[in-house]
Amino acid sequence: MTTTILPAVRGKLTPHAPLAPLVWFKSGGAADWLFEPKDADDLAAFLRDLDPAVPVMALGLGSNLIVRDGGFPGVVVRLGKAFAKVEVLDATALRCGGGASGILVSSTARDAGVAGMEFLRSIPGTVGGFVRMNGGAYGSEVKDILVEADIVLRSGERRTLAPADLGYTYRHSELPEGAVVVSATFRGRPGDPAAIQAEMDRISASREASQPLRSKTGGSTFKNPDGRKAWQLVDEAGCRGLVLGGAQVSEKHTNFLINTGEATSADLEALGEEVRRRVKEKSGVDLQWEIQRVGVAK
The missing domain is CATH 3.90.78.10 (UDP-N-acetylenolpyruvoylglucosamine reductase, C-terminal domain)
Structure with missing residues (x-):
């Protein structure tokens, strides 16, 4: 792949980008290109204008991933700080950027007195990965709290999907190939911040002891x-x-x-x-x- 066929971007585009430092296993080859979009519009325009034959993969924290040693032949999309914000919408709902970590989401929920999201504290990853994989732990899954997810399709088209559109099963969704989750809205239930923190502490201690x-x-x-x-x-x-x-x-x-x-x-x-x-x-x-x-x- 050469620079001449890639659309112009406002974010950062890195050729021959090593992926091993970005994944938990610290192994694997490079991506032809690593794209860190400035915002969702930047991502949508890039995917719209990118040759449809070029494979695209979203990368979060790289926790549940083996990148093979020959690398990824295409574009890896990594959502940075612009996609890592968590906003409290009302008494029980949060809008979370696709690049926000489970720790940030659960901590924000705790501070807002929203229960039901404590399990996200224990999943090493980002909202985009949780939505794609129906992430779960300690008896809860993303499908239990997801209201809707905003995605950018491989074609560059933007869509909002309800849980029913994602066809959730155990650790699986029907999110289209090459689609990137840019944000998700989660809904919990009213809770006491101290009780929520106690549950998060229990989960953390259990993980530390067993993993x-x-x-x-x-x-x-x-x-x-x-x-x-x-x-x-x-x-x-x-x-x-x-x-x-x-x-x-x-x-x-x-x-x-x-x-x-x-x-x-x-x-x-x-x-x-x-x-x-x-x-x-x-x-x-x-x-x-x-x-x-x-x-x-x-």
Whole structure:
């Protein structure tokens, strides 16, 4: 791809942009282009004028993502500060930019006395990713609080979608390929800030005790099958601590993979596939990836 075919932008456009520093696993190749739009109009105009054959992917905090070692052949859109604002609309609703973190959303909700969003404190990601993946934890999911999401389609067209338009299932939506979530409105319920903070503290302590938060990891690797826990199936298959190259199954929580130092994305993906193979052999369960794997192998 060359600069001559790219539309003019008001934001920042970086060629051959390394993605490893932007994802939690700290592995993977570069994007042909990294686009950080100035605002939603900048993003819409860029996508409208961009060659429709060029792949587009939105990137939040990069927490639930393996970027393959050959990188991403297209444009990666990263929403910066302009998309990281959270606004209180009324007694129970917040409008959240697509680049706002779960910590910011839940803290703003707490300060406004809005309960029901505490679980977002525990999900390492941004609103755009939550909406796309129906992010959830501790018994709640985004579909429970979402009123509507503002998106920019790959064509540059802007739309507002209701939860019914997103076809939500467990950790999945039908958000169109290449679409970018620029904001979402969430609705909770009236609550006491002190009680909300206590629930957030409980969630944080539970995560700290059970998950390898200080490691180069990517969050939950596999979806929980119906009525089962992925970590338990992985453990029963003898995969706790399993190593492949620089990648390891966490000793602390077996549904987490870890980059122990210099793991390639190929190491991480191959380890995940080996875990899937062993679980299938042991229990007959076909584990499904929760972590998104994108780009091309080297």
